Amino acid sequence: MTAGWSDAGAGRDEGWADGSFDATARIVDAGSDTDERQVEAALRPKRLEDFPGQTRVREQLGLVLKAARRRGTPPDHVLLSGPPGLGKTTLAMIVASELEQPIRITSGPAIQHAGDLASVLSSLAEGEVLFLDEIHRMSRSAEEMLYLAMEDFRVDVIIGKGPGATAIPLELPPFTVVGATTRAGLLPAPLRDRFGFTGHLDYYAAADLVTILHRSARLLGLEADEDGIAEIALRSRGTPRIANRLLRRVRDWAQVHGEDRVTHIAARRALELFDVDERGLDRLDRAVLEALCRRFNGGPVGLSTLAVAVGEEPDTVETVAEPYLVREGFMIRTPRGRAASGLAWEHLGLTPPLDAQSMWSATLPIDDAGGGRFEG
Incomplete structure:
Protein backbone atom coordinates (compact mmCIF):
# COMPACT_ATOMS: atom_id res chain seq x y z
CA MET A 1 0.00 0.00 0.00
CA LEU A 201 -13.79 -16.07 -9.33
CA ASP A 202 -13.69 -19.88 -9.40
CA TYR A 203 -12.39 -22.34 -6.83
CA TYR A 204 -8.62 -22.74 -6.85
CA ALA A 205 -6.66 -25.74 -8.05
CA ALA A 206 -4.51 -27.54 -5.48
CA ALA A 207 -1.33 -26.25 -7.16
CA ASP A 208 -2.47 -22.63 -6.70
CA LEU A 209 -3.30 -23.30 -3.06
CA VAL A 210 0.19 -24.73 -2.55
CA THR A 211 1.64 -21.47 -3.89
CA ILE A 212 -0.61 -19.46 -1.57
CA LEU A 213 0.30 -21.59 1.45
CA HIS A 214 4.05 -21.32 0.78
CA ARG A 215 3.71 -17.54 0.62
CA SER A 216 1.61 -17.44 3.79
CA ALA A 217 4.07 -19.69 5.66
CA ARG A 218 6.91 -17.40 4.64
CA LEU A 219 5.04 -14.30 5.85
CA LEU A 220 4.26 -16.06 9.14
CA GLY A 221 7.92 -17.00 9.58
CA LEU A 222 6.94 -20.66 9.52
CA GLU A 223 9.04 -23.47 8.06
CA ALA A 224 6.97 -26.00 6.14
CA ASP A 225 7.64 -29.23 4.30
CA GLU A 226 6.26 -29.71 0.80
CA ASP A 227 4.21 -32.71 1.95
CA GLY A 228 2.71 -30.77 4.83
CA ILE A 229 1.70 -27.88 2.57
CA ALA A 230 0.24 -30.28 0.00
CA GLU A 231 -1.82 -32.03 2.69
CA ILE A 232 -3.33 -28.71 3.81
CA ALA A 233 -4.02 -27.69 0.20
CA LEU A 234 -5.91 -30.90 -0.51
CA ARG A 235 -8.22 -30.31 2.47
CA SER A 236 -8.90 -26.61 1.80
CA ARG A 237 -11.93 -27.00 -0.49
CA GLY A 238 -10.29 -24.90 -3.20
CA THR A 239 -10.57 -21.78 -1.02
CA PRO A 240 -7.59 -19.61 0.01
CA ARG A 241 -9.34 -18.31 3.13
CA ILE A 242 -9.83 -21.86 4.38
CA ALA A 243 -6.27 -22.80 3.40
CA ASN A 244 -4.77 -19.95 5.41
CA ARG A 245 -6.99 -20.75 8.39
CA LEU A 246 -5.98 -24.41 8.34
CA LEU A 247 -2.33 -23.42 8.06
CA ARG A 248 -2.63 -21.38 11.24
CA ARG A 249 -4.30 -24.28 13.05
CA VAL A 250 -1.54 -26.65 11.94
CA ARG A 251 1.01 -24.10 13.15
CA ASP A 252 -0.75 -24.06 16.54
CA TRP A 253 -0.66 -27.85 16.76
CA ALA A 254 3.03 -27.99 15.80
CA GLN A 255 4.02 -25.35 18.35
CA VAL A 256 2.05 -26.98 21.16
CA HIS A 257 3.63 -30.37 20.39
CA GLY A 258 7.16 -29.02 20.28
CA GLU A 259 7.68 -29.09 16.51
CA ASP A 260 9.34 -26.18 14.73
CA ARG A 261 7.91 -26.78 11.25
CA VAL A 262 4.78 -27.90 9.42
CA THR A 263 5.28 -31.54 8.47
CA HIS A 264 2.98 -34.05 6.82
CA ILE A 265 2.35 -35.78 10.14
CA ALA A 266 1.65 -32.47 11.90
CA ALA A 267 -0.80 -31.46 9.17
CA ARG A 268 -2.69 -34.77 9.30
CA ARG A 269 -2.96 -34.90 13.08
CA ALA A 270 -3.93 -31.24 13.42
CA LEU A 271 -6.62 -31.47 10.75
CA GLU A 272 -7.98 -34.68 12.26
CA LEU A 273 -8.22 -32.85 15.58
CA PHE A 274 -10.20 -30.05 13.91
CA ASP A 275 -12.53 -32.54 12.14
CA VAL A 276 -11.32 -31.83 8.59
CA ASP A 277 -11.02 -35.08 6.67
CA GLU A 278 -8.94 -35.93 3.62
CA ARG A 279 -11.61 -34.59 1.21
CA GLY A 280 -12.00 -31.32 3.12
CA LEU A 281 -15.33 -32.28 4.70
CA ASP A 282 -15.91 -30.83 8.15
CA ARG A 283 -18.29 -31.79 10.94
CA LEU A 284 -21.38 -30.27 9.30
CA ASP A 285 -20.65 -31.84 5.92
CA ARG A 286 -20.30 -35.31 7.38
CA ALA A 287 -23.37 -34.82 9.58
CA VAL A 288 -25.42 -34.03 6.47
CA LEU A 289 -24.11 -37.08 4.62
CA GLU A 290 -24.61 -39.39 7.59
CA ALA A 291 -28.15 -38.13 8.06
CA LEU A 292 -28.89 -38.78 4.40
CA CYS A 293 -27.38 -42.27 4.39
CA ARG A 294 -28.11 -43.60 7.89
CA ARG A 295 -31.46 -42.01 8.71
CA PHE A 296 -33.09 -41.52 5.31
CA ASN A 297 -31.70 -44.46 3.35
CA GLY A 298 -29.92 -42.14 0.92
CA GLY A 299 -32.90 -39.88 0.28
CA PRO A 300 -34.38 -37.99 -1.38
CA VAL A 301 -35.34 -35.89 1.63
CA GLY A 302 -36.53 -32.31 1.95
CA LEU A 303 -34.14 -29.54 3.01
CA SER A 304 -36.10 -28.64 6.16
CA THR A 305 -36.21 -32.27 7.31
CA LEU A 306 -32.50 -32.67 6.64
CA ALA A 307 -31.73 -29.49 8.59
CA VAL A 308 -33.72 -30.70 11.61
CA ALA A 309 -31.85 -34.01 11.49
CA VAL A 310 -28.46 -32.29 11.78
CA GLY A 311 -29.62 -29.61 14.23
CA GLU A 312 -29.00 -26.65 11.93
CA GLU A 313 -31.08 -24.01 10.17
CA PRO A 314 -32.11 -24.79 6.56
CA ASP A 315 -30.21 -21.71 5.33
CA THR A 316 -27.03 -22.99 6.99
CA VAL A 317 -27.29 -26.38 5.31
CA GLU A 318 -28.15 -24.84 1.94
CA THR A 319 -25.49 -22.12 1.87
CA VAL A 320 -22.64 -23.61 3.92
CA ALA A 321 -22.60 -27.38 3.40
CA GLU A 322 -24.59 -28.05 0.25
CA PRO A 323 -22.56 -26.13 -2.40
CA TYR A 324 -19.37 -28.06 -1.70
CA LEU A 325 -21.13 -31.42 -1.33
CA VAL A 326 -22.90 -30.96 -4.66
CA ARG A 327 -19.79 -29.67 -6.42
CA GLU A 328 -17.73 -32.65 -5.23
CA GLY A 329 -20.44 -35.16 -6.15
CA PHE A 330 -21.43 -36.26 -2.64
CA MET A 331 -25.00 -34.94 -2.82
CA ILE A 332 -27.62 -34.75 -5.57
CA ARG A 333 -30.37 -32.13 -5.71
CA THR A 334 -33.62 -33.49 -7.12
CA PRO A 335 -37.18 -32.11 -7.42
CA ARG A 336 -38.11 -34.39 -4.50
CA GLY A 337 -35.25 -33.28 -2.24
CA ARG A 338 -31.60 -34.03 -1.48
CA ALA A 339 -30.12 -37.47 -2.08
CA ALA A 340 -26.76 -39.09 -1.36
CA SER A 341 -24.63 -40.21 -4.30
CA GLY A 342 -22.63 -43.41 -4.45
CA LEU A 343 -19.53 -41.38 -3.58
CA ALA A 344 -21.14 -40.33 -0.27
CA TRP A 345 -21.78 -43.95 0.72
CA GLU A 346 -18.23 -44.87 -0.23
CA HIS A 347 -16.73 -41.94 1.69
CA LEU A 348 -18.58 -42.94 4.85
CA GLY A 349 -17.57 -46.59 4.43
CA LEU A 350 -21.18 -47.71 4.02
CA THR A 351 -22.85 -50.00 1.52
CA PRO A 352 -25.81 -48.38 -0.27
CA PRO A 353 -29.08 -50.36 -0.30
CA LEU A 354 -30.11 -51.91 -3.60
CA ASP A 355 -32.93 -49.42 -4.19
CA ALA A 356 -30.51 -46.51 -3.69
CA GLN A 357 -28.08 -48.09 -6.15
CA SER A 358 -30.70 -48.54 -8.83
CA MET A 359 -32.26 -45.12 -8.31
CA TRP A 360 -29.21 -43.27 -9.62
CA SER A 361 -27.85 -45.81 -12.08
CA ALA A 362 -27.39 -44.38 -15.56
CA THR A 363 -27.07 -46.04 -18.94
CA LEU A 364 -25.47 -44.09 -21.76
CA PRO A 365 -25.83 -46.00 -25.08
CA ILE A 366 -23.28 -45.13 -27.72
CA ASP A 367 -25.32 -46.08 -30.75
CA ASP A 368 -26.79 -43.67 -33.28
CA ALA A 369 -30.33 -44.17 -32.13
CA GLY A 370 -30.12 -43.19 -28.49
CA GLY A 371 -28.81 -40.57 -26.15
CA GLY A 372 -28.16 -40.81 -22.44
CA ARG A 373 -31.07 -42.04 -20.36
CA PHE A 374 -31.58 -42.72 -16.69
CA GLU A 375 -33.01 -46.01 -15.56
CA GLY A 376 -34.42 -47.15 -12.25
Whole structure:
Protein backbone atom coordinates (compact mmCIF):
# COMPACT_ATOMS: atom_id res chain seq x y z
CA MET A 1 0.00 0.00 0.00
CA THR A 2 1.15 3.48 -0.68
CA ALA A 3 1.96 6.14 1.85
CA GLY A 4 -1.10 8.03 0.65
CA TRP A 5 -3.26 5.31 2.14
CA SER A 6 -1.72 5.76 5.57
CA ASP A 7 -2.25 9.51 5.40
CA ALA A 8 -5.82 9.02 4.28
CA GLY A 9 -6.57 6.78 7.22
CA ALA A 10 -5.05 8.98 9.91
CA GLY A 11 -7.54 9.86 12.59
CA ARG A 12 -10.26 7.65 11.11
CA ASP A 13 -10.06 4.65 13.42
CA GLU A 14 -13.77 4.82 14.13
CA GLY A 15 -14.77 5.18 10.45
CA TRP A 16 -17.10 7.70 8.88
CA ALA A 17 -20.45 8.64 10.32
CA ASP A 18 -22.18 6.92 7.38
CA GLY A 19 -20.81 3.54 8.49
CA SER A 20 -18.13 3.15 5.82
CA PHE A 21 -14.43 3.26 6.51
CA ASP A 22 -11.09 3.57 4.79
CA ALA A 23 -9.09 0.39 4.28
CA THR A 24 -6.07 2.10 5.79
CA ALA A 25 -7.70 2.17 9.20
CA ARG A 26 -8.52 -1.49 8.77
CA ILE A 27 -4.94 -2.48 7.92
CA VAL A 28 -2.56 0.01 9.49
CA ASP A 29 -4.40 0.52 12.75
CA ALA A 30 -4.82 -3.20 13.36
CA GLY A 31 -3.68 -3.01 16.97
CA SER A 32 -7.28 -2.75 18.10
CA ASP A 33 -8.32 -5.87 16.17
CA THR A 34 -7.92 -9.48 17.12
CA ASP A 35 -4.76 -11.38 16.28
CA GLU A 36 -6.68 -13.41 13.70
CA ARG A 37 -7.65 -10.30 11.74
CA GLN A 38 -4.13 -8.94 11.89
CA VAL A 39 -2.82 -12.16 10.38
CA GLU A 40 -5.48 -12.19 7.64
CA ALA A 41 -4.63 -8.61 6.72
CA ALA A 42 -0.91 -9.36 6.61
CA LEU A 43 -1.44 -12.35 4.31
CA ARG A 44 -3.36 -10.40 1.66
CA PRO A 45 -1.37 -9.71 -1.54
CA LYS A 46 -0.90 -6.00 -2.15
CA ARG A 47 -0.19 -6.07 -5.91
CA LEU A 48 -1.91 -7.81 -8.80
CA GLU A 49 1.29 -9.62 -9.80
CA ASP A 50 1.41 -11.22 -6.32
CA PHE A 51 -2.17 -12.50 -6.56
CA PRO A 52 -2.00 -16.27 -7.25
CA GLY A 53 -4.54 -18.18 -9.27
CA GLN A 54 -7.56 -16.75 -11.13
CA THR A 55 -5.33 -16.24 -14.17
CA ARG A 56 -8.03 -15.08 -16.58
CA VAL A 57 -9.60 -12.57 -14.17
CA ARG A 58 -6.16 -11.31 -13.14
CA GLU A 59 -5.10 -10.70 -16.75
CA GLN A 60 -8.36 -9.00 -17.68
CA LEU A 61 -8.39 -6.78 -14.61
CA GLY A 62 -4.72 -5.92 -15.11
CA LEU A 63 -5.48 -4.74 -18.64
CA VAL A 64 -8.35 -2.54 -17.44
CA LEU A 65 -6.22 -0.92 -14.72
CA LYS A 66 -3.17 -0.41 -16.92
CA ALA A 67 -5.24 1.28 -19.62
CA ALA A 68 -6.88 3.55 -17.04
CA ARG A 69 -3.49 4.59 -15.63
CA ARG A 70 -2.22 5.47 -19.10
CA ARG A 71 -5.31 7.59 -19.78
CA GLY A 72 -5.04 9.21 -16.37
CA THR A 73 -8.71 8.54 -15.63
CA PRO A 74 -10.52 6.26 -13.15
CA PRO A 75 -11.22 2.79 -14.62
CA ASP A 76 -14.67 1.42 -15.33
CA HIS A 77 -16.65 0.10 -12.40
CA VAL A 78 -15.72 -3.47 -11.44
CA LEU A 79 -18.02 -6.30 -10.33
CA LEU A 80 -16.47 -9.38 -8.70
CA SER A 81 -18.61 -12.45 -8.10
CA GLY A 82 -17.98 -15.90 -6.72
CA PRO A 83 -18.19 -18.02 -3.56
CA PRO A 84 -16.88 -16.66 -0.24
CA GLY A 85 -13.17 -16.74 0.53
CA LEU A 86 -11.80 -16.60 -3.02
CA GLY A 87 -10.29 -13.12 -2.87
CA LYS A 88 -12.94 -10.56 -3.86
CA THR A 89 -12.06 -8.19 -1.02
CA THR A 90 -8.35 -8.69 -1.68
CA LEU A 91 -8.80 -7.82 -5.36
CA ALA A 92 -10.74 -4.69 -4.42
CA MET A 93 -7.85 -3.53 -2.26
CA ILE A 94 -5.42 -4.41 -5.03
CA VAL A 95 -7.41 -2.22 -7.45
CA ALA A 96 -6.93 0.75 -5.13
CA SER A 97 -3.28 -0.09 -4.59
CA GLU A 98 -2.58 -0.39 -8.33
CA LEU A 99 -4.29 2.97 -8.92
CA GLU A 100 -2.48 4.47 -5.91
CA GLN A 101 -5.81 5.70 -4.56
CA PRO A 102 -7.52 5.36 -1.18
CA ILE A 103 -10.34 2.87 -0.80
CA ARG A 104 -13.61 3.34 1.06
CA ILE A 105 -15.19 0.10 2.30
CA THR A 106 -18.83 -0.49 3.13
CA SER A 107 -21.38 -3.23 2.52
CA GLY A 108 -24.83 -3.71 1.09
CA PRO A 109 -26.51 -4.54 4.43
CA ALA A 110 -25.11 -1.27 5.89
CA ILE A 111 -26.84 0.79 3.18
CA GLN A 112 -30.55 0.44 3.80
CA HIS A 113 -31.61 3.97 2.84
CA ALA A 114 -30.77 6.27 -0.03
CA GLY A 115 -29.50 8.81 2.49
CA ASP A 116 -26.87 6.34 3.71
CA LEU A 117 -25.49 5.98 0.20
CA ALA A 118 -25.69 9.72 -0.48
CA SER A 119 -23.58 10.35 2.62
CA VAL A 120 -20.92 7.92 1.39
CA LEU A 121 -20.89 9.22 -2.18
CA SER A 122 -20.77 12.89 -1.25
CA SER A 123 -17.57 12.38 0.75
CA LEU A 124 -15.63 10.58 -2.00
CA ALA A 125 -12.55 12.24 -3.46
CA GLU A 126 -11.67 12.19 -7.14
CA GLY A 127 -10.35 8.81 -8.24
CA GLU A 128 -11.23 7.13 -4.94
CA VAL A 129 -12.33 3.49 -4.93
CA LEU A 130 -15.63 2.61 -3.28
CA PHE A 131 -15.84 -1.06 -2.33
CA LEU A 132 -19.39 -2.36 -1.83
CA ASP A 133 -19.29 -5.85 -0.35
CA GLU A 134 -22.40 -8.04 -0.69
CA ILE A 135 -23.76 -5.45 -3.08
CA HIS A 136 -26.83 -7.59 -3.85
CA ARG A 137 -28.15 -6.86 -0.34
CA MET A 138 -28.55 -3.11 -0.85
CA SER A 139 -32.01 -1.63 -0.52
CA ARG A 140 -33.96 -0.84 -3.68
CA SER A 141 -33.94 2.92 -3.05
CA ALA A 142 -30.16 2.91 -2.60
CA GLU A 143 -29.73 0.87 -5.80
CA GLU A 144 -31.67 3.42 -7.81
CA MET A 145 -29.49 6.22 -6.48
CA LEU A 146 -26.37 4.21 -7.28
CA TYR A 147 -27.47 3.85 -10.93
CA LEU A 148 -27.25 7.61 -11.46
CA ALA A 149 -24.06 7.99 -9.46
CA MET A 150 -22.22 5.29 -11.41
CA GLU A 151 -23.36 6.52 -14.83
CA ASP A 152 -23.47 10.31 -14.53
CA PHE A 153 -21.47 10.90 -11.32
CA ARG A 154 -24.24 12.81 -9.61
CA VAL A 155 -26.97 12.18 -7.07
CA ASP A 156 -30.28 13.93 -6.55
CA VAL A 157 -30.77 14.99 -2.94
CA ILE A 158 -34.47 15.37 -2.04
CA ILE A 159 -35.23 18.32 0.23
CA GLY A 160 -38.61 18.41 1.93
CA LYS A 161 -41.60 16.09 1.65
CA GLY A 162 -44.81 15.87 -0.33
CA PRO A 163 -45.72 18.36 -3.08
CA GLY A 164 -43.13 20.84 -1.81
CA ALA A 165 -40.21 18.43 -2.12
CA THR A 166 -37.30 19.66 -4.25
CA ALA A 167 -34.59 17.59 -5.92
CA ILE A 168 -31.15 19.21 -5.78
CA PRO A 169 -28.55 17.61 -8.10
CA LEU A 170 -25.18 17.07 -6.45
CA GLU A 171 -22.22 16.62 -8.78
CA LEU A 172 -19.68 13.95 -7.79
CA PRO A 173 -16.03 13.64 -8.77
CA PRO A 174 -15.17 10.63 -10.97
CA PHE A 175 -14.69 7.52 -8.84
CA THR A 176 -14.66 3.73 -9.25
CA VAL A 177 -17.13 1.33 -7.67
CA VAL A 178 -15.89 -2.18 -6.95
CA GLY A 179 -18.83 -4.41 -6.10
CA ALA A 180 -18.53 -7.92 -4.66
CA THR A 181 -21.28 -10.49 -4.48
CA THR A 182 -21.65 -14.17 -3.72
CA ARG A 183 -25.00 -14.26 -5.56
CA ALA A 184 -24.70 -12.39 -8.84
CA GLY A 185 -28.11 -13.64 -9.95
CA LEU A 186 -29.78 -11.45 -7.31
CA LEU A 187 -28.39 -8.25 -8.83
CA PRO A 188 -30.95 -6.38 -10.94
CA ALA A 189 -30.02 -6.11 -14.61
CA PRO A 190 -29.77 -2.26 -14.59
CA LEU A 191 -27.13 -2.46 -11.86
CA ARG A 192 -25.14 -5.26 -13.54
CA ASP A 193 -25.11 -3.36 -16.82
CA ARG A 194 -23.40 -0.35 -15.22
CA PHE A 195 -20.26 -2.33 -14.41
CA GLY A 196 -17.72 -2.04 -17.20
CA PHE A 197 -15.83 -5.13 -16.07
CA THR A 198 -17.28 -8.28 -14.53
CA GLY A 199 -15.04 -11.03 -13.18
CA HIS A 200 -16.15 -14.37 -11.77
CA LEU A 201 -13.79 -16.07 -9.33
CA ASP A 202 -13.69 -19.88 -9.40
CA TYR A 203 -12.39 -22.34 -6.83
CA TYR A 204 -8.62 -22.74 -6.85
CA ALA A 205 -6.66 -25.74 -8.05
CA ALA A 206 -4.51 -27.54 -5.48
CA ALA A 207 -1.33 -26.25 -7.16
CA ASP A 208 -2.47 -22.63 -6.70
CA LEU A 209 -3.30 -23.30 -3.06
CA VAL A 210 0.19 -24.73 -2.55
CA THR A 211 1.64 -21.47 -3.89
CA ILE A 212 -0.61 -19.46 -1.57
CA LEU A 213 0.30 -21.59 1.45
CA HIS A 214 4.05 -21.32 0.78
CA ARG A 215 3.71 -17.54 0.62
CA SER A 216 1.61 -17.44 3.79
CA ALA A 217 4.07 -19.69 5.66
CA ARG A 218 6.91 -17.40 4.64
CA LEU A 219 5.04 -14.30 5.85
CA LEU A 220 4.26 -16.06 9.14
CA GLY A 221 7.92 -17.00 9.58
CA LEU A 222 6.94 -20.66 9.52
CA GLU A 223 9.04 -23.47 8.06
CA ALA A 224 6.97 -26.00 6.14
CA ASP A 225 7.64 -29.23 4.30
CA GLU A 226 6.26 -29.71 0.80
CA ASP A 227 4.21 -32.71 1.95
CA GLY A 228 2.71 -30.77 4.83
CA ILE A 229 1.70 -27.88 2.57
CA ALA A 230 0.24 -30.28 0.00
CA GLU A 231 -1.82 -32.03 2.69
CA ILE A 232 -3.33 -28.71 3.81
CA ALA A 233 -4.02 -27.69 0.20
CA LEU A 234 -5.91 -30.90 -0.51
CA ARG A 235 -8.22 -30.31 2.47
CA SER A 236 -8.90 -26.61 1.80
CA ARG A 237 -11.93 -27.00 -0.49
CA GLY A 238 -10.29 -24.90 -3.20
CA THR A 239 -10.57 -21.78 -1.02
CA PRO A 240 -7.59 -19.61 0.01
CA ARG A 241 -9.34 -18.31 3.13
CA ILE A 242 -9.83 -21.86 4.38
CA ALA A 243 -6.27 -22.80 3.40
CA ASN A 244 -4.77 -19.95 5.41
CA ARG A 245 -6.99 -20.75 8.39
CA LEU A 246 -5.98 -24.41 8.34
CA LEU A 247 -2.33 -23.42 8.06
CA ARG A 248 -2.63 -21.38 11.24
CA ARG A 249 -4.30 -24.28 13.05
CA VAL A 250 -1.54 -26.65 11.94
CA ARG A 251 1.01 -24.10 13.15
CA ASP A 252 -0.75 -24.06 16.54
CA TRP A 253 -0.66 -27.85 16.76
CA ALA A 254 3.03 -27.99 15.80
CA GLN A 255 4.02 -25.35 18.35
CA VAL A 256 2.05 -26.98 21.16
CA HIS A 257 3.63 -30.37 20.39
CA GLY A 258 7.16 -29.02 20.28
CA GLU A 259 7.68 -29.09 16.51
CA ASP A 260 9.34 -26.18 14.73
CA ARG A 261 7.91 -26.78 11.25
CA VAL A 262 4.78 -27.90 9.42
CA THR A 263 5.28 -31.54 8.47
CA HIS A 264 2.98 -34.05 6.82
CA ILE A 265 2.35 -35.78 10.14
CA ALA A 266 1.65 -32.47 11.90
CA ALA A 267 -0.80 -31.46 9.17
CA ARG A 268 -2.69 -34.77 9.30
CA ARG A 269 -2.96 -34.90 13.08
CA ALA A 270 -3.93 -31.24 13.42
CA LEU A 271 -6.62 -31.47 10.75
CA GLU A 272 -7.98 -34.68 12.26
CA LEU A 273 -8.22 -32.85 15.58
CA PHE A 274 -10.20 -30.05 13.91
CA ASP A 275 -12.53 -32.54 12.14
CA VAL A 276 -11.32 -31.83 8.59
CA ASP A 277 -11.02 -35.08 6.67
CA GLU A 278 -8.94 -35.93 3.62
CA ARG A 279 -11.61 -34.59 1.21
CA GLY A 280 -12.00 -31.32 3.12
CA LEU A 281 -15.33 -32.28 4.70
CA ASP A 282 -15.91 -30.83 8.15
CA ARG A 283 -18.29 -31.79 10.94
CA LEU A 284 -21.38 -30.27 9.30
CA ASP A 285 -20.65 -31.84 5.92
CA ARG A 286 -20.30 -35.31 7.38
CA ALA A 287 -23.37 -34.82 9.58
CA VAL A 288 -25.42 -34.03 6.47
CA LEU A 289 -24.11 -37.08 4.62
CA GLU A 290 -24.61 -39.39 7.59
CA ALA A 291 -28.15 -38.13 8.06
CA LEU A 292 -28.89 -38.78 4.40
CA CYS A 293 -27.38 -42.27 4.39
CA ARG A 294 -28.11 -43.60 7.89
CA ARG A 295 -31.46 -42.01 8.71
CA PHE A 296 -33.09 -41.52 5.31
CA ASN A 297 -31.70 -44.46 3.35
CA GLY A 298 -29.92 -42.14 0.92
CA GLY A 299 -32.90 -39.88 0.28
CA PRO A 300 -34.38 -37.99 -1.38
CA VAL A 301 -35.34 -35.89 1.63
CA GLY A 302 -36.53 -32.31 1.95
CA LEU A 303 -34.14 -29.54 3.01
CA SER A 304 -36.10 -28.64 6.16
CA THR A 305 -36.21 -32.27 7.31
CA LEU A 306 -32.50 -32.67 6.64
CA ALA A 307 -31.73 -29.49 8.59
CA VAL A 308 -33.72 -30.70 11.61
CA ALA A 309 -31.85 -34.01 11.49
CA VAL A 310 -28.46 -32.29 11.78
CA GLY A 311 -29.62 -29.61 14.23
CA GLU A 312 -29.00 -26.65 11.93
CA GLU A 313 -31.08 -24.01 10.17
CA PRO A 314 -32.11 -24.79 6.56
CA ASP A 315 -30.21 -21.71 5.33
CA THR A 316 -27.03 -22.99 6.99
CA VAL A 317 -27.29 -26.38 5.31
CA GLU A 318 -28.15 -24.84 1.94
CA THR A 319 -25.49 -22.12 1.87
CA VAL A 320 -22.64 -23.61 3.92
CA ALA A 321 -22.60 -27.38 3.40
CA GLU A 322 -24.59 -28.05 0.25
CA PRO A 323 -22.56 -26.13 -2.40
CA TYR A 324 -19.37 -28.06 -1.70
CA LEU A 325 -21.13 -31.42 -1.33
CA VAL A 326 -22.90 -30.96 -4.66
CA ARG A 327 -19.79 -29.67 -6.42
CA GLU A 328 -17.73 -32.65 -5.23
CA GLY A 329 -20.44 -35.16 -6.15
CA PHE A 330 -21.43 -36.26 -2.64
CA MET A 331 -25.00 -34.94 -2.82
CA ILE A 332 -27.62 -34.75 -5.57
CA ARG A 333 -30.37 -32.13 -5.71
CA THR A 334 -33.62 -33.49 -7.12
CA PRO A 335 -37.18 -32.11 -7.42
CA ARG A 336 -38.11 -34.39 -4.50
CA GLY A 337 -35.25 -33.28 -2.24
CA ARG A 338 -31.60 -34.03 -1.48
CA ALA A 339 -30.12 -37.47 -2.08
CA ALA A 340 -26.76 -39.09 -1.36
CA SER A 341 -24.63 -40.21 -4.30
CA GLY A 342 -22.63 -43.41 -4.45
CA LEU A 343 -19.53 -41.38 -3.58
CA ALA A 344 -21.14 -40.33 -0.27
CA TRP A 345 -21.78 -43.95 0.72
CA GLU A 346 -18.23 -44.87 -0.23
CA HIS A 347 -16.73 -41.94 1.69
CA LEU A 348 -18.58 -42.94 4.85
CA GLY A 349 -17.57 -46.59 4.43
CA LEU A 350 -21.18 -47.71 4.02
CA THR A 351 -22.85 -50.00 1.52
CA PRO A 352 -25.81 -48.38 -0.27
CA PRO A 353 -29.08 -50.36 -0.30
CA LEU A 354 -30.11 -51.91 -3.60
CA ASP A 355 -32.93 -49.42 -4.19
CA ALA A 356 -30.51 -46.51 -3.69
CA GLN A 357 -28.08 -48.09 -6.15
CA SER A 358 -30.70 -48.54 -8.83
CA MET A 359 -32.26 -45.12 -8.31
CA TRP A 360 -29.21 -43.27 -9.62
CA SER A 361 -27.85 -45.81 -12.08
CA ALA A 362 -27.39 -44.38 -15.56
CA THR A 363 -27.07 -46.04 -18.94
CA LEU A 364 -25.47 -44.09 -21.76
CA PRO A 365 -25.83 -46.00 -25.08
CA ILE A 366 -23.28 -45.13 -27.72
CA ASP A 367 -25.32 -46.08 -30.75
CA ASP A 368 -26.79 -43.67 -33.28
CA ALA A 369 -30.33 -44.17 -32.13
CA GLY A 370 -30.12 -43.19 -28.49
CA GLY A 371 -28.81 -40.57 -26.15
CA GLY A 372 -28.16 -40.81 -22.44
CA ARG A 373 -31.07 -42.04 -20.36
CA PHE A 374 -31.58 -42.72 -16.69
CA GLU A 375 -33.01 -46.01 -15.56
CA GLY A 376 -34.42 -47.15 -12.25
